[in-house]
Amino acid sequence: MTGGAGYIGSHVAHDLIKAGADVTIFDDLSTGYESFVPTGATLVKANLNDTAKLKVAMAGAYGVIHLAAYKYASESVTHPLENHESNVVGTFNLLKVMQELGVNNLIFSSSAGVYGSLEKLPATEESACEPESPYASSKLMGEMMIKEVVAAKNPKAPLQAISLRYFNVVGSSYPHLSDKSPFSLFSIIMNKFKNGETPLITGKDFPTPDGTPIRDYIHVGDISSAHVLAAQYMEETPAGYEVLNLSTGTGISVLEVMNEFKKQLGDSFTFDYTGRRPGDPTASYGDATKAKKLLGWHAKENLSSMVSSVIASQESKA
Numbered sequence: 458m459t460g461g462a463g464y465i466g467s468h469v470a471h472d473l474i475k476a477g478a479d480v481t482i483f484d485d486l487s488t489g490y491e492s493f494v495p496t497g498a499t500l501v502k503a504n505l506n507d508t509a510k511l512k513v514a515m516a517g518a519y520g521v522i523h524l525a526a527y528k529y530a531s532e533s534v535t536h537p538l539e540n541h542e543s544n545v546v547g548t549f550n551l552l553k554v555m556q557e558l559g560v561n562n563l564i565f566s567s568s569a570g571v572y573g574s575l576e577k578l579p580a581t582e583e584s585a586c587e588p589e590s591p592y593a594s595s596k597l598m599g600e601m602m603i604k605e606v607v608a609a610k611n612p613k614a615p616l617q618a619i620s621l622r623y624f625n626v627v628g629s630s631y632p633h634l635s636d637k638s639p640f641s642l643f644s645i646i647m648n649k650f651k652n653g654e655t656p657l658i659t660g661k662d663f664p665t666p667d668g669t670p671i672r673d674y675i676h677v678g679d680i681s682s683a684h685v686l687a688a689q690y691m692e693e694t695p696a697g698y699e700v701l702n703l704s705t706g707t708g709i710s711v712l713e714v715m716n717e718f719k720k721q722l723g724d725s726f727t728f729d730y731t732g733r734r735p736g737d738p739t740a741s742y743g744d745a746t747k748a749k750k751l752l753g754w755h756a757k758e759n760l761s762s763m764v765s766s767v768i769a770s771q772e773s774k775a
C-alpha cells in the first residue's frame with residue numbers, strides 16, 4: 458500500500474494486518490510517521506516518483522491500496538504543480554508500474570471534494586463532479602486515469618479497481634494514530650483547547666438549522682474497515698471499476714461538534730464565533746447506499762465516539 462505511514466493509511470495498515478494480510482508500505486514520510494507503521498509491516502521509504510523503488514516494493518504484490526497524496530486542498534490552490542506532481546504523476550507512475558508487473562487490483566483513496574459544492578444533497582456517485590481546488594481535481598484525474606486503464610482491458614494486466622470517495626475523516630481507532638493535519642476541524646479544536654486558546658466557528662449565518670456549516674464527519678475506523686471489505690470483495694468478485702462514497706449519510710453541524718466537545722471536556726472547554734471563510738460550502742454529505750450494497754459496509758460510529766477517540770488520542774500523547 459502507499460501512504461500507510463499517514464493518518465488514514467496507518468489505520469488501514471493496522472486493520473489489514475489484523476485481517477491476516479502481508480503489508481508493504483510505500484511512503485516518503487513527507488506527512489507520515491515511521492511510528493505509525495504497524496509491527497509486521499515492511500516500510501519502503503520513498504517517493505512515488507521513484508519508479509525503481511516502486512517496482513521493488515511492488516514485486517509479487519496481489520494488489521495496491523493507494524492512499525499516498527498531498528492532501529491539503531486549501532494549500533493546493535497556491536501550490537497546484539506540487540499537488541499534481543504527487544497526486545497525478547504519482548498515480549500515473551503507480552499505474553504504470555502495476556501494469557508492468559501485472560499487479561491487477563487497486564483501491565484508490567478519492568475524496569468527496571470531487572463533487573464541489575452541490576445544490577442537491579446527499580451526494581451520490583452519480584452526482585456531477587465539479588472540483589473546486591487543484592487537490593480535488595487531482596483526485597478526479599486519478600479516478601479518470603484508473604477508470605481508463607480498467608476500460609483498456611490490457612490482456613497481460615487487466616486492472617480492476619475501486620475508488621473510495623471519503624467524506625470528512627476524523628477520530629482514531631488506535632490512540633497513537635492521530636490526524637496531525639492543521640486544517641481538520643477536530644485537530645484544530647483539540648490543539649486550541651490544549652494550548653488554552655478558544656476554538657472558533659467560522660460563520661453562524663449559513664442557511665442551516667443552527668446557522669453553522671454541515672459536514673459528513675466519519676470515523677477513521679469506519680473508513681478503514683471499508684478498505685478491508687473492498688479488498689475482500691475484489692478477491693471474490695470481478696470488480697471492473699467501481700466508485701463508492703464512504704459517508705454516514707447525515708450531516709453534522711460545526712455547532713453540534715463543538716457542543717459534543719463541551720459535553721465531553723466539561724466547562725473548561727469554550728468556543729466562539731468568527732466570520733465565514735471564503736468559499737466555505739454550506740453543507741456536504743453523501744449517500745453511501747452503494748457501498749452498503751456492494752461491500753455490506755456502513756458507518757457504525759457516531760459523533761460521541763468520534764470526539765471521545767480524538768480526546769483519548771490527545772491524552773495518550775500527554
Ligand SMILES: NC(=O)c1ccc[n+]([C@@H]2O[C@H](COP(=O)([O-])OP(=O)(O)OC[C@H]3O[C@@H](n4cnc5c(N)ncnc54)[C@H](O)[C@@H]3O)[C@@H](O)[C@H]2O)c1
Binds near residue numbers: 459465627
Ligand atoms: N483526511 C481526510 O479527511 C481525507 C478525505 C478525503 C480523502 N483523503 C485522502 O486519503 C488519503 C490519506 O489521507 P490522510 O489524511 O491519511 O493524509 P496523510 O498526509 O496523513 O497521509 C498521506 C501519506 O502519504 C505519504 N505521501 C504523500 N505523498 C507521497 C508521495 N508522493 N510518495 C510517497 N508517499 C507520499 C505521506 O508521507 C503520508 O504518510 C489521501 O489520499 C487523501 O487525499 C483524506
